[in-house]
Amino acid sequence: MQNVISSRSIIKVRKKKKKGLGQYILALILGLYTLFCLMPILLVIITAFSDDKTIASKGYSYFPDKWSLEGFKYVFKYGRQLFTSYGVTIFITIVGTFFGLFIMSMFAFALSRRDFMFRKFLSMYILIPMLFPAGQLANYLVYTNSYKLKDSLLLLIIPLSVSTMNIIILRTYIQTSIPDELMDSARIDGAGEYRTFFQIVAPLMKPVLASVGFMMATAYWNDWQNALLYIDTASKNPLQLLLIRIQKNIEFLLNNKNISGAALAAIQQGIPEYSATMATVLTVIGPIMIAYPFFQKYFIKGLTIGSVKG
Amino acid sequence: MKGFLHNTWKHRAHFIMCIPVLLVLLFFSYIPMAGMSMAFKRFDFSKGIWGSPFVGLDNFQFLLASGKTFTRMTVNTLKYYAIFLILGTSLNIAVAIAIDQFVFKRLGKTFQSIMIIPVFISYAAVQFIVYAFLGNNGMVNNVLQFMGLEPIRWYINAKYWTTILTVVKMWNGVGYGSVLFMSVLAGIDQEMYEAARIDGANKRQQIFHITLPSLIPMTTIVILLSVGGIMRSDTGLFYQVTRNSGILYSTTQVIDSYILNALMTTSAYGFSAAAALYQSVVGLVLILIANYVVRKIEPDNALF
Numbered sequence: 315m316q317n318v319i320s321s322r323s324i325i326k327v328r329k330k331k332k333k334g335l336g337q338y339i340l341a342l343i344l345g346l347y348t349l350f351c352l353m354p355i356l357l358v359i360i361t362a363f364s365d366d367k368t369i370a371s372k373g374y375s376y377f378p379d380k381w382s383l384e385g386f387k388y389v390f391k392y393g394r395q396l397f398t399s400y401g402v403t404i405f406i407t408i409v410g411t412f413f414g415l416f417i418m419s420m421f422a423f424a425l426s427r428r429d430f431m432f433r434k435f436l437s438m439y440i441l442i443p444m445l446f447p448a449g450q451l452a453n454y455l456v457y458t459n460s461y462k463l464k465d466s467l468l469l470l471i472i473p474l475s476v477s478t479m480n481i482i483i484l485r486t487y488i489q490t491s492i493p494d495e496l497m498d499s500a501r502i503d504g505a506g507e508y509r510t511f512f513q514i515v516a517p518l519m520k521p522v523l524a525s526v527g528f529m530m531a532t533a534y535w536n537d538w539q540n541a542l543l544y545i546d547t548a549s550k551n552p553l554q555l556l557l558i559r560i561q562k563n564i565e566f567l568l569n570n571k572n573i574s575g576a577a578l579a580a581i582q583q584g585i586p587e588y589s590a591t592m593a594t595v596l597t598v599i600g601p602i603m604i605a606y607p608f609f610q611k612y613f614i615k616g617l618t619i620g621s622v623k624g
Numbered sequence: 625m626k627g628f629l630h631n632t633w634k635h636r637a638h639f640i641m642c643i644p645v646l647l648v649l650l651f652f653s654y655i656p657m658a659g660m661s662m663a664f665k666r667f668d669f670s671k672g673i674w675g676s677p678f679v680g681l682d683n684f685q686f687l688l689a690s691g692k693t694f695t696r697m698t699v700n701t702l703k704y705y706a707i708f709l710i711l712g713t714s715l716n717i718a719v720a721i722a723i724d725q726f727v728f729k730r731l732g733k734t735f736q737s738i739m740i741i742p743v744f745i746s747y748a749a750v751q752f753i754v755y756a757f758l759g760n761n762g763m764v765n766n767v768l769q770f771m772g773l774e775p776i777r778w779y780i781n782a783k784y785w786t787t788i789l790t791v792v793k794m795w796n797g798v799g800y801g802s803v804l805f806m807s808v809l810a811g812i813d814q815e816m817y818e819a820a821r822i823d824g825a826n827k828r829q830q831i832f833h834i835t836l837p838s839l840i841p842m843t844t845i846v847i848l849l850s851v852g853g854i855m856r857s858d859t860g861l862f863y864q865v866t867r868n869s870g871i872l873y874s875t876t877q878v879i880d881s882y883i884l885n886a887l888m889t890t891s892a893y894g895f896s897a898a899a900a901l902y903q904s905v906v907g908l909v910l911i912l913i914a915n916y917v918v919r920k921i922e923p924d925n926a927l928f
Contacts, residue, residue: 345735376638507641543887
């Protein structure tokens with residue numbers, strides 16, 4: 315026994331020192347791949363701060379001849395619309411995330427009660443939409459034609475608020491990380507089910523709510539498809555739809571003047587400029603980039619919980 | 625039955641807590657499922673979905689008669705599904721193992737954090753980034769010219785787009801996908817490696833005999849989950865990144881982008897509804913089969 319322990323500790327010591335050539339090659343490969351992931355994002359940032367005329371004449375570059383803040387000044391010419399869109403996106407992200415977390419965690423709580431016979435039905439009920447989704451066309455027709463919800467922000471909020479996977483993550487967390495004894499003792503002390511949930515269980519769910527919440531928030535923030543299908547009024551355009559509109563404008567310009575040197579010059583003077591577009595892209599993706607490091611820990615944990623079958 | 629009712633009454637608080645989700649799914653998932661009956665109807669806007677006249681299988685006949693479009697979008701959908709599944713899963717596993725084996729843990733964590741970032745960028749934004757690389761004065765053409773080669777007009781050459789979309793998808797999803805496998809690797813008992821080392825196994829043998837086999841259950845689940853979506857695609861990738869350009873359809877049009885395009889441009893929904901139903905039914909049948917097969921072989925790895 316003594317022998318085993320000592321040989322193990324020797325191995326551990328040796329392992330710590332072992333940084334052979336292979337590790338440096340691995341570092342190089344991983345580094346290159348990381349660079350591949352980073353380069354496009356860097357290009358967005360650099361282009362946003364580049365001088366527009368240089369891009370028009372020499373093309374996109376990581377080392378622009380001239381830096382400029384013109385792009386951002388231009389962004390403010392989209393001005394009002396950009397601020398409105400920011401407002402819409404922030405609104406649907408916050409309302410949707412909290413609404414979804416609220417109703418899904420209550421559902422997950424009920425689903426985690428093992429002696430609740432109805433739960434078999436509930437499990438099936440959430441599984442079926444995942445296996446047999448109606449698809450965007452049927453959704454579109456029912457939402458707009460039967461419910462008459464076209465151009466309503468409700469369609470940007472409710473359909474994304476419930477997802478089978480997230481309910482399973484929440485349920486698994488309650489089952490594995492919150493001891494039943496805790497809930498039982500709360501009941502013995504006379505707390506009803508609602509009180510048990512809101513005062514005992516919900517506070518303990520913070521880590522999983524953070525991870526699911528972050529995933530939901532990014533889904534809301536990045537949702538372009540529902541916006542494209544359902545939203546018409548400019549005052550209800552979220553950021554992603556604004557991006558699509560800008561792209562449509564560029565396309566319009568390009569298609570009108572058959573791509574040529576002359577057209578490039580025209581676009582240069584025209585509305586959407588390279589650096590301004592990238593500056594807009596940056597303002598759209600920026601907030602998530604900033605939030606990500608704070609949520610990373612929870613985010614990775616959430617993904618991991620989801621993979622546990624329960 | 626009496627026991628069941630009694631049990632439900634006892635748990636009435638739990639039942640009430642379920643109601644919001646039950647209602648959301650009823651109105652936003654289940655009723656639209658009934659709306660799929662559009663596939664058998666001729667849509668009449670004034671009469672609505674439920675009042676539109678039945679036309680039997682006419683829509684499906686149109687779908688099959690469209691021949692080229694139908695085949696093209698089915699083939700493309702399956703092609704990209706296969707590429708993304710095989711290449712994506714392999715890269716996920718490769719990256720996960722690489723980071724797991726990496727001795728410089730802090731650096732590895734940083735690398736991993738950066739690799740995940742692209743998944744948070746919506747395709748509405750990604751299309752601008754792709755354009756910055758592939759546009760006429762984009763990065764790639766700059767490099768080509770620098771090397772003395774002819775610039776390529778990417779956006780009018782369909783043949784390049786299978787590769788382009790694959791690269792974009794891998795850039796977008798591999799870092800994120802590897803997290804799942806990382807969590808499995810972190811759970812492997814380190815003593816197994818030590819025992820193997822004492823028995824004289826080298827790194828490669830350890831990976832093939834310990835690491836890879838322990839990833840099988842997770843890989844099965846990932847594949848199983850993806851089978852149901854075999855007819856579905858990352859719509860943004862095919863609709864936004866290609867700028868929905870008709871010239872590129874031959875290699876880029878998938879069923880989902882076709883339906884979205886139909887929704888945005890026409891009001892002849894019957895045809896697309898047939899395509900949508902075809903898509904959902906194939907997906908459902910495949911996931912049921914796949915799950916059945918897995919349950920026969922390894923019951924623990926089945927989904928349900």
